[in-house]
Amino acid sequence: MEFRLSEELVSFRDVTRNFAKEKIAPFARKWDAEKWLPDDVVREMGRIGILGVAFPEEYGGSGQGLLGMTVVVEEIARWCGGTALFIAAHSGLCSTHIRIAGSEAQKKKWLPKLAAGEVIGSWCLSEPDCGTDAEALTTRAEKTSAGWVLNGRKFWITNGKRADVFVVTARTKPERGARTISAFLVEKGTPGLIVGEPEDKMGMRASDTVPVNFENCEIPAENLCGQLHEGYVDALRVLDRGRVTIGSLSVGLARGCLEEAVRYAGERKSFGVPLHAHQAIQFKLADMETQVEAARILVRQAALTHDAGKPDKKLCSIAKLFASEMASRVGWEAIQIFGGAGYTKDVCVERLVRDNKLCEIGEGSSEVQRMLIARAEFQRVSA
Ligand SMILES: Cc1cc2nc3c(=O)[nH]c(=O)nc-3n(C[C@H](O)[C@H](O)[C@H](O)COP(=O)(O)OP(=O)(O)OC[C@H]3O[C@@H](n4cnc5c(N)ncnc54)[C@H](O)[C@@H]3O)c2cc1C
Structure with a gap:
């Protein structure tokens, strides 16, 4: 049954289906055993438009919205959940956060490259002591004259091993509450950003899941993503x-x-x-x-x-x-x-x-x- 799919989206689905059959299905068992998704597969997904399917066209996407995202993720997951989880974290979490909350400069800087798979994104909310109760997170961001300094520990971070940009939620007010947390963009290579080793998981093994720590990690003021305390x-x-x-x-x-x-x-x-x-x-x-x-x-x-x-x-x-x-x-x-x-x-x-x-x-x-x-x-x- 086709559910309100435009002709454009049907052809997008067919391209993704063929790609998944040829480039994912034969190798998914190997990636599960090796706990890694090869870089060339990621780049190819960017090249044929899978990673940017939901993004607006002005930021390098195909403008197919969340419906488009569900269509391509289903096709990829048909053969490999880990590859689909890579997309869910990269496009669905990291890129979406930048798209709905980021400044125009942040969107222009990151979204076209994320859509093309030229840079990889991850999204850091969960911590060792709080997952479901994420509002209790303890990673702190303190204001300095030059920007922000982050300290804390994030856990279960999908794509963390290969990410170029991390969306990180951190406490900017000491008390508990929805409006006490802000989001920040941290770039790979920033001193104080420490990416740990992948977990040995039951499933989704082609997708890497790592702890990410911040030790006096200094970032510029313009890396606040969204309004202060609205993260x-x-x-x-x-x-x-x-x-x-x-x-x-x-x-x-x-x-x-x-x-x-x-x-x-x-x-x-x-x-x-x-x-x-x-x-x-x-x-x-x-x-x-x-x-x-x-x-x-x-x-x-x-x-x-x-x-x-x-x-x-x-x-x-x-x-x-x-x-x-x-x-x-x-x-x-x-x-x-x-x-x-x-x-x-x-x-x-x-x-x-x-x-x-x-x-x-x-x-x-x-x-x-x-x-x-x-x-x-x-x-x-x-x-
Ligand atoms: C493979 C993998 C990838 C992930 N990727 C990311 C990522 O990219 N970024 C990120 O930020 N996080 C990520 N996560 C974290 C994920 O979102 C959390 O694991 C999830 O939110 C649950 O949190 P927790 O593991 O701390 O469990 P807990 O919060 O400790 O919960 C344990 C159990 O108690 C139940 N429970 C908790 N509170 C209540 C309640 N009030 N009432 C009833 N039951 C309750 C839960 O449902 C669960 O069954 C990932 C996790 C995994 C395993």
Whole structure:
């Protein structure tokens, strides 16, 4: 089913689909084992427009908005969650923060290069002692005569190992509160910026995840990104969009599991007939397809609310929650259809399932999404 995709976006999707089949699918298992996405793949994604799909054309993008982002991320995630997570952090978090909050000079300096994949971006909100409760972050930014000096520790930072620019949230007022935090741009090579070694993760292994520390890290005054004390509020706006992107990542992973299971059910025989001739297998496949379609519609509808300038935060949470948990259910069913083969690394389904678990945790866990959905619904009904 096509969901309100323009002709331009359909052709963009097809280019991405072909790229993913040729340049990602054959190597995803290797990247998972090696815990690294090769630089030439990143550059190629920039060259053919994948990284800048959502950016306005004036900043080197294709102007396809968040809907465009969901379409390309689904295509990439179909084969490799780690590559899709690279895009989600680079384009969906770092670049989006600069685009919605940055000064005109910052946008002109960074967005065209980020869109082209000439520089890599990461987004640093989480810390060792606070992820879900990010408002409690303790990284500090102190004003000096020359600019700002940052001190603190960030954790779980996607793309940190290869990033050229880091969007960093830091406390600019001592007390707790949404309007006590600001965002800053820190460039690779700045003294006091210390990037640690990648985590050995369960999934999303092609994407690097590192700790990033700041020790008396001095940056110029013009690297404040957005208004003073508004960095956390801007980060939440970034996350509203990011959650839709993560939803599309799960749709891609689930589609991968489904397509692999359908193919196998046609090839593998039991009791003299292909697996798909058994009604129990047909019903599994039908339920899987139904769930993937439902999640895709939710994700695209949530994206369209952003692109129309009226973001529906509850729908963003619903889309992420449903899509991420759906992909886990669909993934385990796919493994069941593969039988013993599904329990090995010889089929990609086990990797896609491992990749998806992150989507139930990052950018607001399932528990957080349920809290946000319930809160919004209570407010709506009691208004
Ligand atoms: C692979 C990976 C990549 C990541 N990339 C980035 C990145 O690029 N940038 C970045 O800033 N962060 C990143 N993160 C961090 C991610 O966003 C956090 O891991 C996530 O927000 C959860 O925070 P936490 O791990 O500290 O868990 P905690 O906050 O310690 O939560 C632990 C558990 O308790 C639950 N919980 C917490 N509070 C409540 C509550 N009030 N009610 C009910 N349940 C609750 C949570 O849902 C979770 O299940 C990444 C994480 C991973 C694993």
